[in-house]
Amino acid sequence: MNTTLQKSDAHDKTQVVQDTNKAAETTLRSYQFGGYEVEMEVSDTVFQPTLTSRLLAQAVKIPEGARVLDLGCGAGVLAIIAALKGAGHVHAVDVMEEARPLVEANARRNGVADRIVASSGDLFQSVGAQRYDVIVSDVSGVVDEVSRLSPWYPDSIPTGGHDGADQIVRVLDSVRQYLKPKGVLYFPTGTISNVPRTLEAARRAFGDQVELMEQVEVPFCAEFKENMDVMTRLRTEGLIDFTPKRSRHVWTLQVYRAWV
Numbered sequence: 001m002n003t004t005l006q007k008s009d010a011h012d013k014t015q016v017v018q019d020t021n022k023a024a025e026t027t028l029r030s031y032q033f034g035g036y037e038v039e040m041e042v043s044d045t046v047f048q049p050t051l052t053s054r055l056l057a058q059a060v061k062i063p064e065g066a067r068v069l070d071l072g073c074g075a076g077v078l079a080i081i082a083a084l085k086g087a088g089h090v091h092a093v094d095v096m097e098e099a100r101p102l103v104e105a106n107a108r109r110n111g112v113a114d115r116i117v118a119s120s121g122d123l124f125q126s127v128g129a130q131r132y133d134v135i136v137s138d139v140s141g142v143v144d145e146v147s148r149l150s151p152w153y154p155d156s157i158p159t160g161g162h163d164g165a166d167q168i169v170r171v172l173d174s175v176r177q178y179l180k181p182k183g184v185l186y187f188p189t190g191t192i193s194n195v196p197r198t199l200e201a202a203r204r205a206f207g208d209q210v211e212l213m214e215q216v217e218v219p220f221c222a223e224f225k226e227n228m229d230v231m232t233r234l235r236t237e238g239l240i241d242f243t244p245k246r247s248r249h250v251w252t253l254q255v256y257r258a259w260v
């Protein structure tokens with residue numbers, strides 16, 4: 001699949017359904033991802049669901065009763081969708097401490113709290129010896145400089161490093177030991193990060209058992225348009241890539257599946 005994604009597709013399905021809840025400093029939003037409608041409490045300090053979350057929600061297949069790890073879970077949208085898709089147990093992990101209470105609140109709100117456990121830690125640190133049927137890795141994966149320009153990464157959220165691939169390469173280098181036999185990993189990459197380095201690490205870990213599931217062209221957001229000088233310099237340095245399309249510029253977002 002290769003389509004151009006209109007700005008409205010990414011945003012229209014996300015609407016504020018209630019004003020700020022001042023006690024918890026969260027806002028309630030609804031998302032329609034992967035055929036499910038979920039209501040999420042989100043905050044300004046924890047990563048909020050984006051187009052990448054939507055693409056992953058669409059791609060991920062959950063065998064009935066599966067054990068699932070949502071790595072880089074943010075407010076927990078993919079953990080909740082995995083549970084709604086039939087997972088028996090979901091472990092949601094984020095390096096940011098603030099993510100855990102949000103995941104727990106969102107799991108309760110969507111009626112799946114009995115199947116979601118949230119923890120904090122760097123990558124697999126809080127996972128121990130557990131193994132999973134499905135791992136969804138959505139750790140930060142955008143070039144540092146682009147992350148900070150974008151509306152998606154408040155300063156408090158760790159980014160993907162100089163070329164955007166640091167976190168996902170760390171995941172790919174160690175993920176196999178956390179997958180059960182026949183286990184499957186889903187991960188995104190995109191041309192606002194180092195795609196070749198990410199795919200090299202994926203092939204090192206999984207050989208030929210790596211497959212492109214989804215691909216969309218994403219028009220530049222306002223912040224990228226306003227900073228064309230920075231975007232062009234980063235492209236000249238070989239850190240990112242984008243192409244003109246009619247009167248706009250687009251970058252490419254992909255979701256891959258890799259299996260044991």
Ligand SMILES: C[S@@+](CC[C@H](N)C(=O)[O-])C[C@H]1O[C@@H](n2cnc3c(N)ncnc32)[C@H](O)[C@@H]1O
Nearest residue numbers: 047049053072073074094095122123138139140
């Ligand atoms: C692109 S966001 C995805 C959030 C969520 N999956 C979603 O769809 O809304 C990346 C998340 O990875 C987390 N993260 C970054 N580095 C991490 C690491 N080393 N270990 C665990 N989580 C990490 C960030 O805090 C952030 O919440």
